[in-house]
Amino acid sequence: MKLNIALLAGDGIGPEVINEAVKVSDAIAKKFNHQITWTPALTGACAIDAVGVPYPDETHEICMKADAVLFGAIGHPKYDNDPSAPVRPEQGLLLMRKKLGLFANVRPTFTFPSLIDNSPLKRERIEGTDLVFLRELTGGIYFGEKGRKDNGDTAFDNCVYTRAEVQRLAKKGFELAMTRSKKLCCVDKANVLETSRLWRETVQAMEKDYPEVTVSYEFVDAVAMRLVQWPNSYDVLITENLFGDILTDEASVISGSMGLMPSASVGEHTSLYEPIHGSYPQATGLNIANPLATILSAAMMFEDAFGLKDEAEAIRAVVNQSLEQGIVTEDLAPKGTKAYKTSEVGDWLVANL
Amino acid sequence: MKLNIALLAGDGIGPEVINEAVKVSDAIAKKFNHQITWTPALTGACAIDAVGVPYPDETHEICMKADAVLFGAIGHPKYDNDPSAPVRPEQGLLLMRKKLGLFANVRPTFTFPSLIDNSPLKRERIEGTDLVFLRELTGGIYFGEKGRKDNGDTAFDNCVYTRAEVQRLAKKGFELAMTRSKKLCCVDKANVLETSRLWRETVQAMEKDYPEVTVSYEFVDAVAMRLVQWPNSYDVLITENLFGDILTDEASVISGSMGLMPSASVGEHTSLYEPIHGSYPQATGLNIANPLATILSAAMMFEDAFGLKDEAEAIRAVVNQSLEQGIVTEDLAPKGTKAYKTSEVGDWLVANL
Ligand SMILES: CC(C)[C@H](C(=O)O)[C@@H](O)C(=O)O
Ligand SMILES: CC(C)[C@H](C(=O)O)[C@@H](O)C(=O)O
Numbered sequence: 194m195k196l197n198i199a200l201l202a203g204d205g206i207g208p209e210v211i212n213e214a215v216k217v218s219d220a221i222a223k224k225f226n227h228q229i230t231w232t233p234a235l236t237g238a239c240a241i242d243a244v245g246v247p248y249p250d251e252t253h254e255i256c257m258k259a260d261a262v263l264f265g266a267i268g269h270p271k272y273d274n275d276p277s278a279p280v281r282p283e284q285g286l287l288l289m290r291k292k293l294g295l296f297a298n299v300r301p302t303f304t305f306p307s308l309i310d311n312s313p314l315k316r317e318r319i320e321g322t323d324l325v326f327l328r329e330l331t332g333g334i335y336f337g338e339k340g341r342k343d344n345g346d347t348a349f350d351n352c353v354y355t356r357a358e359v360q361r362l363a364k365k366g367f368e369l370a371m372t373r374s375k376k377l378c379c380v381d382k383a384n385v386l387e388t389s390r391l392w393r394e395t396v397q398a399m400e401k402d403y404p405e406v407t408v409s410y411e412f413v414d415a416v417a418m419r420l421v422q423w424p425n426s427y428d429v430l431i432t433e434n435l436f437g438d439i440l441t442d443e444a445s446v447i448s449g450s451m452g453l454m455p456s457a458s459v460g461e462h463t464s465l466y467e468p469i470h471g472s473y474p475q476a477t478g479l480n481i482a483n484p485l486a487t488i489l490s491a492a493m494m495f496e497d498a499f500g501l502k503d504e505a506e507a508i509r510a511v512v513n514q515s516l517e518q519g520i521v522t523e524d525l526a527p528k529g530t531k532a533y534k535t536s537e538v539g540d541w542l543v544a545n546l
Numbered sequence: 547m548k549l550n551i552a553l554l555a556g557d558g559i560g561p562e563v564i565n566e567a568v569k570v571s572d573a574i575a576k577k578f579n580h581q582i583t584w585t586p587a588l589t590g591a592c593a594i595d596a597v598g599v600p601y602p603d604e605t606h607e608i609c610m611k612a613d614a615v616l617f618g619a620i621g622h623p624k625y626d627n628d629p630s631a632p633v634r635p636e637q638g639l640l641l642m643r644k645k646l647g648l649f650a651n652v653r654p655t656f657t658f659p660s661l662i663d664n665s666p667l668k669r670e671r672i673e674g675t676d677l678v679f680l681r682e683l684t685g686g687i688y689f690g691e692k693g694r695k696d697n698g699d700t701a702f703d704n705c706v707y708t709r710a711e712v713q714r715l716a717k718k719g720f721e722l723a724m725t726r727s728k729k730l731c732c733v734d735k736a737n738v739l740e741t742s743r744l745w746r747e748t749v750q751a752m753e754k755d756y757p758e759v760t761v762s763y764e765f766v767d768a769v770a771m772r773l774v775q776w777p778n779s780y781d782v783l784i785t786e787n788l789f790g791d792i793l794t795d796e797a798s799v800i801s802g803s804m805g806l807m808p809s810a811s812v813g814e815h816t817s818l819y820e821p822i823h824g825s826y827p828q829a830t831g832l833n834i835a836n837p838l839a840t841i842l843s844a845a846m847m848f849e850d851a852f853g854l855k856d857e858a859e860a861i862r863a864v865v866n867q868s869l870e871q872g873i874v875t876e877d878l879a880p881k882g883t884k885a886y887k888t889s890e891v892g893d894w895l896v897a898n899l
Pocket of ligand 2: 385638
């Protein structure tokens with residue numbers, strides 16, 4: 194199979210972790226007889242530095258032509274303390290999501306038996322956790338009208354959703370639930386927000402099309418609690434953009450394996466795969482960042498974008514092996530044991546595939 | 547001293563836990579020579595049942611005339627599955643906050659040494675946690691214009707903040723930080739929202755008036771993570787209404803003592819004290835609910851509304867004693883040990899004051 198992949202390394206440790214994901218993907222391609230064409234493109238702070246905007250048109254064209262996008266991380270400390278700077282890396286991220294129509298962010302949280310003791314939660318609370326958030330990614334308060342009035346003394350952000358936007362996200366949620374344990378939780382704040390009431394009534398109306406799926410409705414504040422108390426009571430959760438931003442990040446730390454969590458953003462024109470961790474500026478260039486989340490994102494890409502399940506499984510299997518044998522970067526190496534470099538982990542995976 | 551207190555027991559277990567708080571408060575008043583006048587009033591589902599609205603004008607007048615309000619809990623399952631019912635208990639809560647001008651919700655999270663093993667977090671993560679959220683309570687997306695367009699197919703909620711609203715909340719935050727460790731964290735989403743940028747610039751401009759306070763700015767998604775990872779790294783946090791709703795609930799479960807957490811809402815006309823737990827309908831009338839959060843809310847009332855610090859300390863001391871001696875309701879009683887009834891806990895506290 195010919196795989197045409199746009200490669201957006203981004204900022205900070207992005208290039209380093211992407212590098213290892215490319216190595217592992219190329220090794221898989223060789224083993225399974227595929228041919229990958231990687232087309233690199235700029236995004237984030239490095240794009241601002243090079244061409245003045247964080248998501249250049251050229252990058253957009255490359256993404257649109259590709260079969261899938263593999264993405265590293267964006268963000269640079271020089272933009273951190275001034276969220277009102279006229280040009281910022283995050284704008285590139287939001288523009289990319291919108292222009293590529295990536296309306297569903299798929300964020301799994303699961304545990305690795307060998308890493309469970311890294312969790313801030315007690316073992317009995319986190320064990321068995323295997324949940325997936327579907328976060329709406331191109332609507333809501335992120336993209337509604339925003340601005341100032343009264344000489345700048347009043348600010349507003351409008352949160353808007355249409356029934357069609359809710360339906361297409363919820364449809365993915367129901368379909369995903371059908372492939373798992375047939376449990377779907379719709380997270381909203383329907384006791385306060387009109388957009389949430391639209392979410393709830395839309396999902397309720399879709400229940401009859403998926404009679405096997407058991408749907409529950411929970412308020413976002415209650416979910417923020419239960420995620421810490423009984424994360425293993427959840428399976429598939431669907432929610433709007435801002436709630437998803439907060440809850441998926443909360444969910445990502447409970448497993449103790451944040452450095453390993455992959456994600457996908459799927460939608461109208463293409464799909465994009467990225468680690469959930471950030472650009473980790475302090476580690477840039479040190480060859481110490483954990484590449485596994487990006488490598489597992491590549492596995493998601495093989496499976497979901499190309500239907501190559503065996504290839505994905507082969508990657509996951511060798512990652513598990515590396516964890517069990519302690520071939521890990523310093524974030525995962527127990528005190529007093531050897532920590533491997535980013536590139537050493539990638540090399541080991543390639544050698545053991 | 548004469549203390550004139552409005553008593554809003556509310557729904558579910560509200561009346562039972564309020565009853566114990568009244569017993570303890572009366573005992574304290576007797577001991578310290580104060581005279582409390584309690585004026586009961588209806589709110590919540592019980593008010594809807596009695597007079598058709600969840601926050602009757604009569605209740606509002608009683609609250610306005612009182613020196614402080616002690617509040618139980620509201621909410622009834624018959625309204626739970628239909629968040630778009632025309633009249634709902636929560637509307638009473640929102641109306642009450644708005645009409646009483648209760649713009650700052652004070653939500654401490656702290657640990658009790660004897661209960662630390664109830665936390666879902668590992669001991670080393672939660673130990674030493676002692677933080678306070680100040681949540682803005684009368685603005686933001688809760689109270690902005692909301693509605694439908696396009697025959698109901700588009701819903702919107704407007705989030706609005708003025709500089710003055712941010713200033714009065716932030717002022718309380720700075721003042722509280724000055725009485726504690728002089729650390730203030732402003733939680734926002736300034737990389738996306740215009741209202742958050744107003745929050746951030748307003749707080750930044752106030753820094754010079756409190757040169758001793760160290761202020762940090764963190765995005766809401768990052769705080770949702772760190773609250774689970776390193777809750778004891780926080781002290782005073784200020785945030786807007788919706789973020790506060792989610793994060794204070796998340797914070798409430800990490801200590802393992804949710805049934806004990808008190809809260810205050812302060813503002814223009816009066817102040818209100820309430821446990822953070824809900825109306826716990828399943829337990830209604832069974833005399834099993836934990837009254838300690840309400841009793842500790844009464845302690846907050848003595849201290850903050852009336853400046854009666856010794857009285858507050860006396861309540862806290864006897865509550866600690868009851869915990870240490872295991873005079874606790876079933877939610878806190880370890881398996882195989884005796885669980886006390888709601889009223890027995892209150893009686894024990896009164897007897898041991
Ligand atoms: C960087 C920021 C704009 C972004 C978001 O809020 O969506 C990030 O937090 C994320 O979740 O991908
Ligand atoms: C019941 C609901 C409207 C309320 C809120 O969202 O403010 C509650 O969750 C709270 O935090 O007091």
